Amino acid sequence: xxxxxxxxxxxxxxxxxxxxxxxxxxxxxxxxxxxxxxxxxxxxxxxxxxxxxxxxxxxxxxxxxxxxxxxxxxxxxxxxxxxxxxxxxxxxxxxxxxxxxxxxxxxxxxxxxxxxxxxxxxxxxxxxxxxxxxxxxxxxxxxxxxxxxxxxxxxxxxxxxxxx
Amino acid sequence: xxxxxxxxxxxxxxxxxxxxxxxxxxxxxxxxxxxxxxxxxxxxxxxxxxxxxxxxxxxxxxxxxxxxxxxxxxxxxxxxxxxxxxxxxxxxxxxxxxxxxxxxxxxxxxxxxxxxxxxxxxxxxxxxxxxxxxxxxxxxxxxxxxxxxxxxxxxxxxxxxxxxxxxxxxxxxxxxxxxxxxxxxxxxxxxxxxxxxxxxxxxxxxxxxxxxxxxxxxxxxxxxxxxxxxxxxxxxxxxxxxxxxxxxxxxxxxxxxxxxxxxxxxxxxxxxxxxxxxxxxxxxxxxxxxxxxxxxxxxxxxxxxxxxxxxxxxxxxxxxxxxxxxxxxxxxxxxxxxxxxxxxxxxxxxxxxxxxxxxxxxxxxxxxxxxxxxxxxxxxxxxxxxxxxxxxxxxxxxxxxxxxxx
Numbered sequence: 001x002x003x004x005x006x007x008x009x010x011x012x013x014x015x016x017x018x019x020x021x022x023x024x025x026x027x028x029x030x031x032x033x034x035x036x037x038x039x040x041x042x043x044x045x046x047x048x049x050x051x052x053x054x055x056x057x058x059x060x061x062x063x064x065x066x067x068x069x070x071x072x073x074x075x076x077x078x079x080x081x082x083x084x085x086x087x088x089x090x091x092x093x094x095x096x097x098x099x100x101x102x103x104x105x106x107x108x109x110x111x112x113x114x115x116x117x118x119x120x121x122x123x124x125x126x127x128x129x130x131x132x133x134x135x136x137x138x139x140x141x142x143x144x145x146x147x148x149x150x151x152x153x154x155x156x157x158x159x160x161x162x163x164x
Numbered sequence: 165x166x167x168x169x170x171x172x173x174x175x176x177x178x179x180x181x182x183x184x185x186x187x188x189x190x191x192x193x194x195x196x197x198x199x200x201x202x203x204x205x206x207x208x209x210x211x212x213x214x215x216x217x218x219x220x221x222x223x224x225x226x227x228x229x230x231x232x233x234x235x236x237x238x239x240x241x242x243x244x245x246x247x248x249x250x251x252x253x254x255x256x257x258x259x260x261x262x263x264x265x266x267x268x269x270x271x272x273x274x275x276x277x278x279x280x281x282x283x284x285x286x287x288x289x290x291x292x293x294x295x296x297x298x299x300x301x302x303x304x305x306x307x308x309x310x311x312x313x314x315x316x317x318x319x320x321x322x323x324x325x326x327x328x329x330x331x332x333x334x335x336x337x338x339x340x341x342x343x344x345x346x347x348x349x350x351x352x353x354x355x356x357x358x359x360x361x362x363x364x365x366x367x368x369x370x371x372x373x374x375x376x377x378x379x380x381x382x383x384x385x386x387x388x389x390x391x392x393x394x395x396x397x398x399x400x401x402x403x404x405x406x407x408x409x410x411x412x413x414x415x416x417x418x419x420x421x422x423x424x425x426x427x428x429x430x431x432x433x434x435x436x437x438x439x440x441x442x443x444x445x446x447x448x449x450x451x452x453x454x455x456x457x458x459x460x461x462x463x464x465x466x467x468x469x470x471x472x473x474x475x476x477x478x479x480x481x482x483x484x485x486x487x488x489x490x491x492x493x494x495x496x497x498x499x500x501x502x503x504x505x506x507x508x509x510x511x512x513x514x515x516x517x518x519x520x521x522x523x524x525x526x527x528x529x530x531x532x533x534x535x536x537x538x539x540x541x542x543x544x545x546x547x548x549x550x551x552x553x554x555x556x557x558x559x560x561x562x563x564x565x566x567x568x569x570x
Contacts, residue, residue: 026246028395029459054389055376056461057487059472072459072470078394080459082472103376103495106202107487114210129203140211 001077004030011050018042033084040095043083046073047100052081055097058107060115062143067092067117087117096121114141168196171506175204179510181278182520186501186509193505198498202491205520213484218244218453219318221481225471226312228486229519231274233312234260234267235464236471236486241316242397243460243473248318248453254399254441256320261399262333262436263307263315264462265429269340270299271465272422272429275517276347279419282511283360288350295343298336305329320446330437337430344426351423361416365500365512368413375496378489379467380425381516383409384417391463403435415515422517451479464489466517490519 002010004024011032012022018038023031034042046052052073061068067087074080087094094111096119097104108119109128116139130140139145174185183204189197209228213221222244226237238260245252252260273296280288300310306329307313315321325333350357367377372385382389390407392400408424410417455477462469467489476482493516500512541549551562 025458031457056468056470057472057485057491059483059485061474061483070472072472074395074461076389076394078391080395080461082457082459101376102374103492105495106491126199126201127203128201129206131203140208 002079004028004079007050007079007081008032011046015042015045018045028079030079030081031084032081033086036085036087036094039085043071043097044100046081046083050081051075052079055101055104056080058104058111060111060117060141062115062141064143065089067115069094069111069117071097091118092116093118093120095119098122113139115139116142173509175201179282180513182518184518184520186513188501188506188509190506193507195501195504195506195509198501200494200498202494202520210484210486213481215480217451217479218475218481219451221484222316222318223314225484225486226314226316229488230311231271231519232267232464232466232469232488234263234315235462235469236488237314237316238264238398239460239462239464239469239471240473240484240486241318242462243458243471244318244453244475245449246458246460247456247473247475248450250319250447250449252320252447253444255324255443256445257399258436258440259321259323259325259445260316261403262325262433263303263313264398265432265436266299266303266306267313268465269426269429270296270303271517272426273299275422275465275514276419278517279415279511279514282514283357285357285360288347288357291343292347295340298340302333302336305332317446318449320444322445324445325437325440330440333433333437337433341427341430344423344430347423348427351420357419358416361414361419361511362412363414364508365415365418365504365515366413367496367500369411371499372413372496375499376492377467377496378492379464379517380418380421381467381493381496383407384421385413386411389468391461391468395461397460397462399436402439403432405432415511418515452477453479453481466490466519467492488519490516494518 004027007030008022008024011019018034018041019032020035021033025031052075054074056072056074059070059072061070066089069085069087071083072080073083085094094117096108098108106128108122111117112119113127113130138149169190171188171190172185173188174180175183185201187199188195209224212224216224222237222241225240226233228236273292277289277292277296280286280292303313304310306325307315307323315323367385369386372382372387377385377387386409388407388409393407405428408421408428410421412420453475455475457474460471469489470487472485473481474483497513497516501509504512554560554562
């Protein structure tokens with residue numbers, strides 16, 4: 001089993017043109033930030049060549065001036081590689097990884113629903129996790145969103161089961 | 165060519181314990197296609213955590229799920245402790261693992277009952293849930309609660325395990341082990357059970373890998389992954405146990421894996437109690453958590469639970485991301501149901517031991533925001549309201565109960 005430092009060192013040497021930053025946080029935790037332009041190339045290499053073939057989850061973050069998506073990948077020997085990629089504030093988008101990991105679908109829909117990050121190449125399907133009548137353009141996990149911004153019309157339509 | 169029929173199962177359905185929607189397209193008796201929709205239990209927990217302090221969030225995260233509450237709270241606290249650079253005392257690590265294994269036992273016994281019920285084997289349901297009470301009583305004894313044990317604090321645990329409690333745990337584990345041996349026998353020898361569950365909900369090793377199945381669901385398709393072994397946390401690095409796998413790839417395999425995992429849990433508990441180190445229970449945690457990011461993993465009864473926590477140096481988290489095991493398994497279910505019989509749908513869904521509360525987390529009670537005031541009732545008003553409601557809507561008169569109240 002390679003240590004986190006060895007992995008970080010190897011990624012740094014092999015993929016220097018794709019990588020903006022790499023660090024070994026502790027045993028079994030490596031973080032890497034990749035250039036959005038080379039996201040797919042680097043992601044595929046990490047998965048297919050470096051053995052980070054298990055997708056744990058995808059986290060989306062609102063960093064106020066931009067968005068960030070983190071792909072938490074793990075290897076068979078328990079090392080977690082978190083791959084960060086940034087997206088612009090206006091019209092944020094990241095490419096889909098569902099061609100490699102069909103299971104990423106729900107996590108990618110979460111990015112679309114909760115943060116309004118467009119996932120290009122994701123097939124049409126039912127939204128997750130917000131209700132179907134959730135108003136357009138309201139993304140609850142964005143930092144500038146709060147509950148008072150919720151369209152009152154939605155409340156009326158659902159009415160919370162009060163008309164029993 | 166037979167006609168295709170679409171049957172909506174859920175969001176509210178007698179066969180489901182929690183809301184989820186499965187639109188099943190049938191061709192004759194067989195499932196031709198299935199559309200899964202989850203999200204009905206979305207309660208806004210991730211957003212709510214951002215507005216609360218780390219300590220308050222611990223209580224909130226513990227309530228993501230009622231069955232594996234310790235899993236979520238431990239996973240979350242591990243991330244905070246990593247950010248704050250806290251090293252918990254060894255005794256606390258052992259107690260966390262101990263409660264974690266007791267939780268796994270109660271969860272697997274619960275599953276065994278639910279699965280037995282789904283296939284009409286209600287005797288097994290009664291047996292396993294009766295035995296589950298033993299472990300529920302233990303949890304109540306050790307923590308004061310049957311669910312939401314709240315035994316974790318940032319920096320350790322809040323309650324010790326005394327010598328008498330140790331004895332009681334060992335005695336209970338002996339009884340449970342004896343009972344579980346019987347369940348292993350049922351699972352491996354009882355013909356009706358084997359026939360009913362074999363080849364049902366089949367997912368090949370390759371497909372399970374492709375769809376990212378975790379926990380017993382993945383292990384029953386030969387995926388030898390267990391966070392307790394691969395990425396040891398709490399005291400798991402210091403105990404010896406086996407990762408149970410099976411190559412049946414069907415519901416039967418999932419049952420065998422869970423029953424055998426129970427036996428491993430008993431062994432782990434005995435080892436933990438034998439080695440339980442002396443020492444303090446917790447270290448002092450800072451109120452402000454240093455800025456940084458941490459990923460924490462935990463092997464919940466249903467599989468890998470992963471939390472991502474980002475701190476900005478204040479007392480509130482910047483971002484909390486939770487991914488419960490059911491979310492990872494939900495896509496495998498669609499695959500398992502393909503070409504199966506409609507009658508097998510409930511047991512196949514039950515076989516991943518789904519927990520949609522965990523999966524969905526999020527959004528607060530949006531609908532009642534503007535009318536929150538009038539919706540609040542005290543106990544007496546609520547009792548009267550329900551008595552009137554039943555009288556008016558169902559024609560049942562509970563007025564006598566009203567008198568009993570006084």
